[in-house]
Structure formats: structure tokens, C-alpha cells
Amino acid sequence: MQWETVIGLEVHTQLTTKSKIFSGASTAFGAEPNSQACQVDIALPGVLPVLNKGAVERAIKFGLAVGAKLNRVNVFARKNYFYPDLPKGYQISQFELPIVEGGSLTIQVGDQEKVVRLTRAHLEEDAGKSLHEDFHGMTGIDLNRAGTPLLEIVSEPDMCSAAEAVAYAKALHSLVTWIGTCDGNMQEGSFRCDANVSVRRPGEPLGTRREIKNLNSFRFLEQAINYEVRWQIEQIEDGHKIQQATVLFDPDSGETRMMRTKEDAHDYRYFPDPDLLPVKLDEDWIEAIRAGLPELPQARQLRYQAEFGLSAYDAAALTGTRALSDYFEAVAAALAKADPKLAANWVMGELSAALNKAELDIAGSPIPAAKLATLLGRIQDGTLSGKLARQVFEVMWTEGGEVDAIIEARGLKQMSDSGEVERIIDEVLAANPKSVEEFRSGKDKAFNALVGQVMKATRGKANPAQVNDLLKAKLAG
Amino acid sequence: MITYKPLSYKVYIPMSLTLADVQRIAHLARIRVSEGEAEQTRNQLNGIFDLIAEMQAVDTAGIAPMAHARDVFQRLRADEVTETDRRAAYQAVAPQTEAGLYLVPQVIE
């Protein structure tokens, strides 16, 4: 029996404001518990919220980046429920009139492009944290995070596999960090995914969905969805019905389980927050934000293909993050002789491999773009072979230093004196009469062995093309 | 002025609350109501709902709901950190704290 999977994602992105959405407390991560929870955040009697302009600005920026409709008048509502990490007994969120509606995101799944539609994105405040370490059988509440601005981005149920969901989440992560609305730090909870998952047989109406809460890595997102899909199919095939539910993913067991604290019927009693007035977005403000938007990843990908002749795959890889993309452009721009492909190969090859191995992102690269460009310039001017360049790269990565100084100090310069190379070839031919014999009797392999001997004798510093030419001439002669 | 989605369905208004209604509301509001209190609460709430019921008869088609006393828009605050750490003062009035945390009975998610 065939099954279709239907997935929609709700992603909570913490916005990069300095202060909270409704108070002047700091949003910095990692402070002493409750030291960044001011009187508004802990909901002392009598306190009131005032909306942070920076949060609204970031929401507008996101809306523009995904081509969404911006509601020129949008409204904050109260979502009422009791929980110890929710000091007011309600969360200030947007319900009937969110700031952003619609829009879409193009994702790359294998070789396929797919457009995922967005339902909406709305501003809201984050809750505090419950610390379940044992305090004499009690739970500790830290409200530092309470009031941190969130933009909750809700997709349509347009994804049909865990891989698509992950591709969407990655594309969204890339976009929000690209435009700077979110720092994307998943360990710190800056980017958290909830996945709505259901299954159905082809042609049938949507199945009942279960919501997997708080997935804070792409790997968990994938594992959780795959588990959930298998579980739902098994349930139905065993004759059970799926009940709408909120579940948590346990990374240790790899399974999802029902949340105990959500047993209440969801009667959130939303109503417009009387402490906050409707928010009006001025056209001038929107246009100023639009003008300040950076070139977006998709536009860059198209440009890389058109201007640089890169493949769609390479263009997508190079625009994985804005920092990587900017790095690549800096390298390409600094090359004396334009060769974006050379720059692309090195950024995606040697550099990315080294970064991965060291678990660094591009911002942490010990080799700045200008240095890499200098190194590539030495390939272009014939000073270094690719192999020698990789050796120089290795030294720069581990020990630092300037390109030319390393070449000089380690004698890594490619031999350009043909007389010297000829002398070495003569010695190699004299020392390997058997190989010469074999070549002359038609064994091409023997030629490669001779080239290898010459390269070995020059300790890799000879130009391989030059060795080829000279060797061919000698053997023919 | 905010416009809301129009009513798309007829709402059934009960003539009076049942004891189960009272308990459901009380639980939503996190207020313990004993069985003895529930009956009295129900009678009082029904009296109040009778008072409120007169407004149901009014034709308000086309009238925009008024959520605020004045039709003005939200003022926006500059994104600046203006608050300092006052945890000690705030927790001086808290029922139970430890290591800077507010303590509550164990929460199992």
C-alpha cells in the first residue's frame, strides 16, 4: 500500500534585537538566571508592554525577503494559558491579523527545485525556561528568555518527506541568518522547529496531524519525522485512528511521545491585547527597509550561474550562508586574472573540507579571503602547481604566515628552469633503461612511471605539463 | 479601526450554565471550586448572564468592534537595553526561590 506524507513546519526564530520585544531588558544569552528578567518580564502587578521597533523592523525584512504581504495594520492578541514559564498567564502573540501573510521559499531537494508556500509569520514573545534539575523535587524557573522576540514562521503543508522538511528548514535558516533577522544558533534555541506531520493514501483527504514540538537540530527534525511517519502508518495499518496530539521527540530513543502538559483542551481564549494598540506600518518605512535588504541567496545563485558560469549545484552550495558567499566573492574579486571557477573550487573544496574537519564556520577560518586569493594567484602565475598550492594551504591553515614567505622558506616554488628539468630527465632515463625499453615497445604505462620518477626527483616542484613535454621530446629523439 | 472576519456561523447561546460548565470554566481559570460552591456560583453567573443577554438582541451588522478607547496606533520603542539586574529586589517578595530561580512543583512535559 502506498502512503503520502504531508508535512508543515512552524519555525520559531529568535530575532536579533538587543532588547526584548516588550521591555528594555537584554536578550543576551547565558546570563545568570533571572538577572535579565525585568519587572515587565516577570509580570509584576501594574507593568505594561511597549513594542520594540527593532522586532517589527525584522519582521518586515523577513516579509519582504519571502515576497509576502505585509499587513499594514496588524494586531497583538493574548493567548491565555497557565504555565510557570509564562509569567503573565498569557503569551502576547498575533492571531487574526499577523504582520506577515503568504510568501514562499524555494528549496533544493537533490536536483529538484521546489517552492514551499508560507502561510504567515507573526511576532510574539518567547517564554522562560523550566529547569528540571532536582531542587528538592521542584522545578526551577528562569525568566531570562521570557519576552525575547520571536518571529514564528508557518509554512503550508507543502513538504512530503523528511528530506524536504530538512531542506526547507535549512533554506529558511540560511535566509533568516542571511538577512540578519536571526542568528540561527540552534544550540541556544534561536531557531526551533515544530513539525506537523500526517499521512494519507494518495487521493484521499488530509489525515489527522500530530505536532512534534521543539526540534532544535536538522538531524533531529529528520529523525523525528521519519519515526513519526512510520509510527502513523503502522497505527493506521493496525486499524487505529490517529488522534490529534502534541508530541516530543526523544533523541536518545529516537521516538516521539505525547506531551503530558498539553492535556487541556486548547481553549486559548485569544482576544486583542488591550495594553497594545494596532501596529501601523508606514510605506516609507517599508521602502527604506526594502532598500536596505542585501542581495538574497536566490538572486545570487542566478547571478553566479549567469556571470560566473557556475553550475546550479555549485551556486547553491556557495550561497549556503551569506558569510560563505561573501567570502567566495571576496576571493573571486581579488584574483588578478578573473577565474571564479578556480575560486569556487577552492572555497568548496580545500577550504570547506578544512572547515568541516575543524568544525568551524567560515567566520572562524584562519585563512582570510585575501590570503586565499594570493595563493590562487600563485597558481595562476605558474609559481605553484595545484599540489604545491595545497601544501602551502596546509601550512597557512595550521601555522599561519604569508603565502610568498611560506613558498620561499619551504622551497616550494615550482621549477621553471627547463635546463635543470632536462638534466634531471636525463638522469632518470639513464637510471631506468627498462622503462624506456617498455615505452618504446608500446607500453604507455611506462611513460607515466617515468613522469612519476621525474616528479619524485624534483620533489614535486617540476611543472607536470613541462615534464610531459620535455620527456616526450627526449624519448622521441 | 480593525475589521474582523464576519461571523460565519450561528452561535448557540445556552440559556444557563450547567455545573459541568462551571467546573470547566473554573479549571480554565485555575480556580478551585468545590461542589458546594459550584451550585451557588452557577446561580450567580446565570443571573449575570441574564443581565448580559439583553445585548444579544441588538443588530450590530456592519459595526466595527471597538477594542480600545481611542482609535490610535501603537507607538514603537527604540531597541535599547534600559533595564538593569534587579533580581534581588524582585525575588525578595517571591514565595520560594533558590539559586536565583523561582521554584514550582515539578513540571513534567
Add this chain to the structure above:
Amino acid sequence: MSQQTIKQLADLLVGGKTSSVELCQDYLARIATHNPNLNAFISVDAERTLAEARAADAARAAGQAGPLTGVPIAHKDIFCAEGWLTTCGSKMLYNFVSPYDAHVISRFKAAGMPTLGKTNMDEFAMGSSNETSYYGPVKNPWDSARVPGGSSGGSAACVAAGLAPAATGTDTGGSIRQPAALCGITGLKPTYGVVSRYGMIAFASSLDQAGPMAQSAEDCALLLNVMAGFDGRDSTSLEREKEDYGRDLAKPLNGLRIGLPKEFFGAGLSGDTAQAVQAAIDEFRKLGATTVEVSLPNSGLSVAAYYVIAPAEASSNLSRFDGVRYGYRTPDYADLTDLYEKSRAEGFGAEVKRRIMIGTYVLSHGYYDAYYIQAQKLRRLIANDFAEAYKACDVILGPTAPTTAFKLGEKADDPVQMYLSDIYTIAVNLAGLPGMSLPCGFDGQGLPIGLQLIGDYFSEARMLNVAHQYQLATDWHQRTPGGF
């Protein structure tokens, strides 16, 4: 000296005839004598008051006095005041010493006005008789068997009895005006947004507004000058130019057009009150005003709309009282839900719980449109009525309350009857308009009767002018209860 107005006390201080410390000592002594019977104050802290008085005297000596520096004032216990127990009339906050000042409190501090104490009130401002206070009912100074009105009953009673020269109040459905009427003083609820709500414990956010309660319109103007003004911490605070609310006090009333809403003079209004209000109308005509009948056809629906909107907002506003971060926590609980449900059941009184439950119900799934949205639509109809009426008049006049002070316990078990005592005041809050009450006579039992003025938005100065001219021509506001 104790029955002197703010204006007179300020003059004495300016003339060096008394000091703030002397004034405060005198009022504190009167509080010590009379409060055990009246129960108008929840908290008195003589040391703190006298320290503020000494600071005020020092400021005056240093030539840094403002117009009211040194004049003491009492504050409704709904205002958070740093270092003061701030209970809001509830067991829920029986131990809450506020770590911060409400905007209103900081304005009075900046004006150099010492705090005489925190006044009793209906619990979370929910009530019209002061009987819902956890700290016991306040007695009406005119008859201690009667209520002072509510919810600002302690503020009204302490001013009427001369335990404070003035007090702050808050008004969500009549909570300044109705007790002012029942205690024979002058009280003003400004236009919504004129006084910051920051630090004023919320009842119904879209209706709550703080204002002065004093012995005269002139005093109210002086106090409003201190209280009013933009506050960036309250999103609903209006950015307007600073104004002097006393600027028009002396203007004659020639040409004033007074609107008389026919709905305010129908059934339910007591005969004595109707007569006193009629006499006031005659007085205004003598002062040069003309009257015109106006209609507020939807005002009859205001009680119904109010008892949906106010409880809805309150049910949410009061969710923060959960026994976790401050206030009352039940001593015995099995788990988190138990802690919530017991703390709230034990910490809140019956009326507060009733309103939380009404509000929870009208916002709950399936009833929201029928109750909450319908009430908000009626709210607009009610506001539109006023806008229409102001085309024909400058100020609306009528009774403040349908009857004079009723007996303690008389309506305590009948919430609906209690709610109807605010029938003339509630519409003003729904519309967000300014309203005031001033004394205009006495009933057959010697109980004061209140006259209500309702102005258009931001017309406080004009209303105070109208009231002041009336008070120049009459002496109802100068009558004081015996025994104080």
C-alpha cells in the same frame, strides 16, 4: 486645618505658616483617631510619610518647591509604590511590598507631595461598595452604617472625613465618580490615555483610568496637573502637549450648552437625586448656560457590554496572580495545578472569582463572537451616541448614581443589583470620555448626592471650569460630615 483644600494648604506652605511635617503629623493623628472606625486606609507608615515631609520642607527651604510641594496626599492601594505594601484590596497581595513606583506615584513624588497612606478599595477594583475588600469594608463618613461606594471607597471616605486633603482613585466603570458622589466630594476621571496606567494594577486595561479625588474642582485641576502627562512605558498613554487644567477655571459660563440625556432621567432614578440634579440645572441656567435634551439611545446597553468587556480583560489580567513569583501561595499543594487552583481560590475573594469566571467564559471557544465581539460593537455604538450628542452640546450633565449611599450588606449578595449602581457612569468608560462627579445636594437622610459632568475627549479643563463656577455659586462641596 484638616478640612482645608489643597489650594489653601499650598498657600499656607508658601506663606511659611505651616510645614509639611506639621501637616502630615496632623493628618496622621486624624487617621490614627478615625481610621479604626472608618477603615479607609489599608496601610499607614508614619515614618515613611514624615521622611517624605522632611524632604519636602528641605526642598522648600532650598528654594526648590513646586506649587504643591509639602501637601500630603493618600493613594489608592491599586498603585504600586516602592517600599509600600501594595495589596489592591486582596489577600492575593497581602505581603506584596512593591519594588517599584507607578508612574502616578513617581509624579507625586517628583512634585514633593508626601504619601499619607494607601487607601482601602474593592478587591482589584471590582465592586461599587468597598465591601469586596479583603481588608474589610470602608464606612461612609456621613453614616457609618452605609457604604462609601467603590471601588475607590477608601479614597473617597478619607477625603470626606478630612483624613487626607485629597487622594488618588481609579475608575473603570465609575470607581472614582460613584464613591465621590456617595461621600460628597469631587472626583474626576480623565480621558482614557491622559494619565499613565503604568504601575496601576490592571482591572480592565481598555477602561481603567486614574484621576484625582478632592474637595473641589479647583483642587482636582491642581492634582490633574501633577498626574497627567505622557509616559513611554504605557502604550496607551497619549502624546499630547502639557496643559494647565486650571487655565479656564475663572471663565464665566455664558453660552455654555449643557446636554441632558433623556435616558439618565428615567425610571430607576431616586426622587431626591432627580430633584437635586434638577436644582443644579437651574443653577447652571442662572450662571448663563443653556440646556438641550440629547439622547444616548444605546446607553441602556452599557451595563451589559461592560460586564462582558471588563471581566474578559480582567480574567486575563489577573492570570499573573498564580502564587509563583509574588503574593499568596497556598500552604498545601500536591502538584502544579493544585498550587494554581488553590492559591487562586484562596487568594481571590468571591466577586473577583465571579468576574474571572464570567470573563473566561465569554472569551472561550464558541462564545467569543456572540459575547466579546458583540460587546465591542455595542461599545462603538455607545461611543457614537456621545459623538452625536456633542454636536449639540459642550458638556453632558446628569446624576452620577441612581441612589445615595446604600446600607452595608444591602446589595452584597446580589451582584446584578450592585452592578446597576454604576448605570450612569459605565458608558463614559466604554467611550473613553472624561467624567466627573461633584456634590449637588443631600437626600432626606442627609446623604450627599452627586452630579455627573461628562465632557468630550480632552475637555477636562472645560469640565473643571464648569464645575468650579458651580462650586463658586454653591457650597455643597464645603459641607462636611459631623464627628470628624
